[in-house]
Amino acid sequence: MADVHNMTVAELAAGLQNKDFSAVEVATRFLARTGGNPHNAFLDINSEVTLAQAQASDAKIAAGTAGPLEGVPIAHKDIFVTKDFATTAGSKMLTDYRSPFDATVVSKLREAGMVTLGKLNCDEFAMGSANENSAYGAVTNPWDTTCIPGGSSGGSAAAVAARLAPAATGTDTGGSIRQPAAFCGITGIKPTYGRASRYGMVAFASSLDQAGPMARSAEDCALLLSAMCGPDLDRDSTSLNVKNEDFSRLLAKPAGDKPLATAGKDGGPLKIGHPREWLGGGSQVDFDRHAPARRSEGTNPQVNKRIEEALAHYKSLGAELVEVSLPQAQLSIPVYYIVCAAEASSNLSRFDGVKFGHRAKEFTDLADMYQRTRSEGFGDEVKRRIMIGSYVLSHGYYDAYYLQAQKIRRMIANDFQAAFAQCDVIAGPVAPTTPWKLGDKADDPVANYLADIFTLPASLAGLPCMSIPVGFGDMGMPVGMQLIGNYLQEAQLLNVAHRFQQVTNFHEARPEGV
Ligand code: GLN
Numbered sequence: 042m043a044d045v046h047n048m049t050v051a052e053l054a055a056g057l058q059n060k061d062f063s064a065v066e067v068a069t070r071f072l073a074r075t076g077g078n079p080h081n082a083f084l085d086i087n088s089e090v091t092l093a094q095a096q097a098s099d100a101k102i103a104a105g106t107a108g109p110l111e112g113v114p115i116a117h118k119d120i121f122v123t124k125d126f127a128t129t130a131g132s133k134m135l136t137d138y139r140s141p142f143d144a145t146v147v148s149k150l151r152e153a154g155m156v157t158l159g160k161l162n163c164d165e166f167a168m169g170s171a172n173e174n175s176a177y178g179a180v181t182n183p184w185d186t187t188c189i190p191g192g193s194s195g196g197s198a199a200a201v202a203a204r205l206a207p208a209a210t211g212t213d214t215g216g217s218i219r220q221p222a223a224f225c226g227i228t229g230i231k232p233t234y235g236r237a238s239r240y241g242m243v244a245f246a247s248s249l250d251q252a253g254p255m256a257r258s259a260e261d262c263a264l265l266l267s268a269m270c271g272p273d274l275d276r277d278s279t280s281l282n283v284k285n286e287d288f289s290r291l292l293a294k295p296a297g298d299k300p301l302a303t304a305g306k307d308g309g310p311l312k313i314g315h316p317r318e319w320l321g322g323g324s325q326v327d328f329d330r331h332a333p334a335r336r337s338e339g340t341n342p343q344v345n346k347r348i349e350e351a352l353a354h355y356k357s358l359g360a361e362l363v364e365v366s367l368p369q370a371q372l373s374i375p376v377y378y379i380v381c382a383a384e385a386s387s388n389l390s391r392f393d394g395v396k397f398g399h400r401a402k403e404f405t406d407l408a409d410m411y412q413r414t415r416s417e418g419f420g421d422e423v424k425r426r427i428m429i430g431s432y433v434l435s436h437g438y439y440d441a442y443y444l445q446a447q448k449i450r451r452m453i454a455n456d457f458q459a460a461f462a463q464c465d466v467i468a469g470p471v472a473p474t475t476p477w478k479l480g481d482k483a484d485d486p487v488a489n490y491l492a493d494i495f496t497l498p499a500s501l502a503g504l505p506c507m508s509i510p511v512g513f514g515d516m517g518m519p520v521g522m523q524l525i526g527n528y529l530q531e532a533q534l535l536n537v538a539h540r541f542q543q544v545t546n547f548h549e550a551r552p553e554g555v
Pocket of ligand 1: 167168169170192193212213214215216217218245381493
């Protein structure tokens with residue numbers, strides 16, 4: 042059988058339809074690769090379920106009733122509830138929890154024909170930037186197992202990079218699709234807030250949480266995103282009432298010599314805005330302003346260099362580069378960590394030992410039961426956010442913190458709109474550094490927060506954004522470039538990413554031994 046574990050989603054889908062190999066053969070190959078749980082990427086595997094789904098796919102292919110992605114395997118971040126696999130959200134609070142239903146995103150991918158390989162490790166309740174906050178142990182980076190894979194969708198990124206799955210779902214509240222994708226050398230996209238249903242996603246910060254695909258190319262992400270999105274108005278009150286699209290539709294257009302020379306507004310050159318605050322040469326993001334007690338080095342020079350090279354590459358594809366400004370974006374760290382903590386403190390109140398999940402074995406009365414259950418079930422980072430969230434929402438501090446944060450959130454969104462008056466997409470780094478060593482920042486929450494400086498602004502504004510591999514930095518670790526589009530411009534964003542991947546091979550690089 043062909044080298045199926047190295048095939049893309051597009052290649053697998055075509056090969057399956059063509060009966061070059063069967064869905065059972067493909068599933069068997071991937072299941073074999075997950076043996077011994079490399080990188081601690083998986084939290085649950087159930088080969089019986091997977092093989093039964095693959096068999097059903099083979100039957101559909103034979104009957105001519107196959108879905109567009111029939112038989113192609115995918116693994117899900119353990120934030121999506123699934124009825125055939127345990128769902129833990131990376132927390133002890135939900136050890137062995139089994140949902141009675143599938144998340145909408147999971148059922149949509151099943152409807153498209155995808156076979157579920159299992160559930161992927163993640164930071165507890167998706168809170169983290171390194172995947173060191175999982176109650177089930179850290180995930181390691183396939184490019185260097187002494188390094189973190191990024192978070193919170195670290196299991197998803199590691200699984201795709203190590204060819205344990207051709208694709209995975211992730212969720213992005215403040216960067217958790219883009220940053221681990223960047224750190225593991227893969228491609229990921231977070232759509233416009235509201236595009237993908239949040240129904241069945243264990244809630245962290247509801248006004249920010251959004252699902253998206255993580256795969257090896259923009260082409261694959263487009264196929265997956267087309268299957269994942271769509272209105273779910275009855276079950277998600279923030280679901281957008283816009284018809285789903287074929288996000289691959291621009292990819293097939295003839296490339297020509299300079300494919301981006303006519304891809305902009307009004308058929309002119311695509312204008313790529315690079316925020317002057319984000320790249321070397323302009324004024325650097327003022328990290329120290331938010332953590333005066335700490336010295337930070339700003340953006341790593343190797344990261345800046347890779348981004349500049351990628352931008353130059355875009356120019357050769359016919360794009361025009363314009364400098365834009367996002368003056369309020371550097372406030373996104375304090376704003377995000379107030380807003381997300383506030384929402385988390387409310388969302389996580391449901392884990393009280395009464396309705397589901399862990400319950401303390403011994404307690405004296407109801408209040409004691411709550412207290413012991415939550416003390417035992419939640420990890421440190423989750424507790425920290427619940428405390429910060431309760432504080433910023435409390436009487437007397439609400440106006441000073443939460444309300445202020447909401448106002449600045451709006452200003453950040455407005456900055457993007459001003460920038461998009463001058464350009465079609467915005468490009469910049471995903472993270473200021475390459476992946477750091479496991480343990481290096483494990484005891485330093487603020488150091489983790491600072492690493493989110495470039496991903497938080499688009500999340501706060503609800504904009505579609507993605508990460509594509511653009512080369513390697515210090516110690517040979519992957520560097521990702523972030524592309525941000527205006528609302529509902531995913532098709533364009535994916536086209537811009539795809540054009541780069543047509544003429545470069547960073548996205549095809551594999552970690553040693555894979
Ligand atoms: N790193 C950010 C946090 O810890 C983002 C997490 C996410 O996007 N889920 O909250």
